Amino acid sequence: MNNFQYSRASDVADAIRLLAADPGAKLIAGGTNLIDLMKENVERPSRLIDISRLPLRDIEETADGGLRVGALVPNSDLAYHPLIEQRYPLLASAILAGASAQLRNMASVGGNLMQRTRCAYFYDTATPCNKRSPGTGCSAIDGLNRNHAILGTSTSCIATNPSDMSVALAALGALVHIAGPSGQRTIALTDFHRLPEDKPHLDTNLGSGEIITAIELPPHGFARNYSYLKIRDRLSYAFALVSVAAALELEGNAIVEARLALGGVAHKPWRSLEAEAALRGQAATPDHFGRAADLLLQGATARSHNGFKIELARRAVVRALMQAASATPQSQAHKKIA
Amino acid sequence: MADLTIPERIPINLVVNGERRALEVVPWTTLLDALRDRLELTGTKKGCDHGQCGACTVLIDGRRVNSCLTLAVMTDGAEITTIEGLARDGALHPLQQAFIDHDAFQCGYCTPGQICSAAGLLAEGRARDADEIRELMSGNLCRCGAYPNIVAAIEQAMSRS
Amino acid sequence: MNAYVGTSTSRVDGRAKVTGAAKYAGEFAADGLLHGFVVEATIARGRIARLDTSEALRVKGVVDVLTHAHRPPLADKDEAWKDEVAPEKGSPFRPLYDERIKFNGQPIALVVAEDWETAKFAATRVHVEYEQEGFATDLESERDKAEKVDQPHKPRGDAAGALTRAPVRHEADYVLPTEHHNPMELFATTAVWDGSGGLTVYDKTQGVQNVQKFLCSVFGKKPDEIRVISPYVGGAFGSGLRPQHQVVLATLAALALKRSVRVVLTRQQMYSLGYRPMTIERVALGAKPDGTLDAIAHEAIAVTSRYEDFSRNDTGWAEQLYKSPNSNFSHKLVDLDVSTPCDMRAPGAATGVCALECAMDELAVALKLDPVDLRLRCYSDRDQSEDLPYTSKQLRECYARGAEAFGWSRRNPAPRSMRDGKELVGWGMATGVWEALQMPVAVRIVLTANGHAEISCAASDIGTGTYTIVAQVAADALGLPIDNISVRLADSTLPQAPVEGGSWMAASSAHAVLRAAEEIREELARLAKAMPASPLADLDAANITLTDGMIASSDGRGAAVSIADVMRHSKLERIEREKLNQFAEDKSHARNTHSAVFAEVKIDEELGIIRVTRIVNAVAAGRILNTKTGRSQIMGGVVWGIGMALHEETVMDHRFGRIMNANIAEYHIPVNADVHDIDLIFVDEPDDRINRLGIKGLGEIGIVGVPAAIANAVYHATGKRIRRFPITLDKLLE
Ligand SMILES: Cc1cc2nc3c(=O)[nH]c(=O)nc-3n(C[C@H](O)[C@H](O)[C@H](O)COP(=O)(O)OP(=O)(O)OC[C@H]3O[C@@H](n4cnc5c(N)ncnc54)[C@H](O)[C@@H]3O)c2cc1C
Ligand code: SF4
Ligand code: FES
């Protein structure tokens, strides 16, 4: 690790002040992503601002019947919270599909949103990577790209966002509450992460002096018809090749409302309003699900090793929607795919 | 010229296995290295140093975590339980005995992490069947491949607690 | 007396391991201990043009930075660097020897500091410039440069001719990727400086005496100046057979700085140690319609480094398994700009038998025969390469017992014919084979008047259960409760033992214990008979046995005297005997272990997700010394087999010659959720020829056959034959 200084923030305002005072500073919450990257010399903050003790650990109901989740709520506490289990089981399931029990105990909501790509070149300082060292080139485009993105890529970067939680949050239409030097703001989770374009070093639209204080879940949790289906190279403790968050509101067999997001395929959780609109008013059948999958995957492009993801994602979307429609969500412990 | 100074040490207080321990650490010291190199508690193992294996699992305030991704400074004031703190007055913890009974290890290197993780799992109370034990213990790799015996050992400890 | 041998005895080192008391190489403390951190090359081939350590040296707490240009002398002859298990041909790698870069990840400097974090930090301040040279790291693109290295088995008949004439034939390439051992313990050495030129070296190794001799020769030390200790080893699987970089570097630094030094490699750095080499296996089988073989040809093309020829017996296993009048085997190597491969669990067999057994499955399909039936039709009671009988071979029984336990008779042979809801169900099987090796080992027993015995030997316990087996055999041979036995292992000053590997340690150490115990018994018998009014006076020493702490007549009748009494009477505090056991050479028989593996997979038809739901492994390996630890050995092998079939692959970017998944998040090994029912059967295999106890060893046989059984099950489930391992879901979707 590099030789950084350490400060403990006393409150959110203090954290913002400390960030402003040192452009090389970084916030640390659970540390599970930042410390990992610091040990690889990928992240070299001049100062760590410890926010882990800030009072951002509450889960409260909002006036409109949604939930507000503090940025420091550990992933496992969130997944196992009774209100989440009852009202937002899709989110609980997505969180439990990620990492390990130990890591989920440490990882925070804010840190999870901010976790960086697992692209092997990004992690290896001996290889070129535009995200790590802008302008050096992307090693993955013509290299090993089996794990890489098929949607929303650019000629600068084809990395994926590795978060499972974010995929469910995108599907649920969550909001991100942010505080910064110029006050507070709120943005939709789907606008929080960026596409790489020509600035792959920027993962999100969070300003450099800003801090995530909370996420907000809208009232509608799709608790009856949902599924989080994660596909990976071993049955646990591995990042997604493809994952799907699917949520439906049904009246009989008719779809009233649909939510669909993909993980492991793009620089951000991949959602398409068009695909969701196409489902609305339709019967919950494999055919309609297939058409929605095609819309969601419109424009998908394959590189040398990741072509399989396109067909895999398509099938996974259909399957997750079937699971959702039949109210048999994928269990994260029982590995047979429902 | 690159800055070559070593950051200053910061005093912290920990309660490790019921004992108060005061030490001064450079911020870059992980809890794992503090335990192993500073407090000579080498029972907690380092298998990857990157959160990928679970060998470094300890309990912080009763919750299982990867000590390799935890900065020691950030745990100031915490209660930490390591494998050395599980046995009470020479009597093995039921999990420790179960691991011996079921031969739930070979080389023994992942074992302290497995046992601490299993202690966390029991406290969480979320595993009701073997599949759930398997899933919730998947953060602890065992290269010797003792998994079925680990599951059996945990089931034994679960049924007796 | 067999109170312990053959039973399910818990590990004698269990308590130490579950309490955290067991200390591994990187955990020994020493006054003023320094910590070394390795700096590695980031190019695959070339030379170091400039290596600037000045900045690193200015970091407070850094004591020195060792490089090829700044280090104490190292031996300059290849012979000095050849350890007990080094490949015969080649020039072993020498860390920090000169400016040449032979592989990416090669150690080029060691930063030594007062603490580990400082050393690691300063390592980022070592600046290197290279002169790069062209390099090649891809076996497949260099395949035509392969050169034949050896002929593991003599050709018989005319395989090529028989193959062209065969009415039914199958021929294909099977590709097995590079794999890394990834023991859970990081490679580590703590070299403790004794103040006057001597070192006690705690090293992660499978052979303390191998390392000790190696260090003495590399550093020009006398045997009594270096002692190597390794009481617990956190897994090794072959990676600790040869002395590794870190032991050279720690020793080098300790000698340079005259202080104790610890060097621990990172997980990533362990990827520049040895590995299972990628191998392309070409198998051709020719058969008659009745399922008897006419020809077997097996060629393996494997990776090695440019500086050493590492090869293992991938081919030729068919000579032991299947009758065929014609056969031909060859092994070829391709030199690449990589580090030298090394032994990894069942080297040669894990890969070679995988290819052979997949090919046999394909042949069974072509012949429309049940895979077990085909193997029985080709069953060989003799090892064909030397035309020898076996000391024992209960493979037939393995097939029968395994099939029975698995329910094989209920298998519908048609691919894609069995289902469980949305999952396709596949049942596959394969044969496993390994050698039953044994080596000379010496053991010392010290029996004290209080009825306690200490057994010591330089052998290692890498999780294989050596401590426990030695204690069991000694307890029985000396007629003492196992709690009265203490075992000391893995110290180079203890009686001679080879490296722990090849599954030979159980048989080898057990017989050494027997020999030494025999001498103790004879001495006790002599003393007992000499006692005044001895109840044993009239007995022949050969008819005297040790049991329950007593010296008694073997027939169980007549009087007995206690060991304690005899020793007290003879005014002896201790009886010490050391004995080297050598096995009589017997070239008249082949010695092997065998297995029949049955696997069930369930595969989601649309998504290709594979679950290994059941494995039955029926093993014939002579007598099992300890059913508990023995089962664990086989179980571990099975889990490795699952990894080999579905998960494990070291991935290299050949543009950089760099391994891109040098960690254990992206190099996948099975996790708990990947492993389900594993049913292990030890088939009775009495063997009074192989050795006195009839033991064969279990470390490797457990993995052999498992990857093929799973691959064959995947075919049965899906109708898709994946010949490029590991079988990941993308390959099923193609
Ligand atoms: C081996 C391994 C496997 C994993 N597998 C998975 C997986 O399968 N699925 C998955 O989703 N994740 C996985 N993870 C990633 C894990 O979920 C993340 O590391 C974790 O969520 C990050 O949270 P944290 O609190 O530890 O973040 P930290 O490491 O503390 O911080 C990460 C980043 O977020 C910033 N940050 C933290 N909090 C805030 C805030 N409040 N406001 C603004 N910025 C902030 C930090 O500055 C830093 O840049 C895995 C991690 C590991 C090590
Ligand atoms: S895909 Fe993105 S992160 Fe990966 S090498 Fe290319 S630029 Fe870097
Ligand atoms: S050492 Fe912490 S997870 Fe491996």
Ligand code: FES
């Ligand atoms: S017992 Fe060796 S790694 Fe688990």
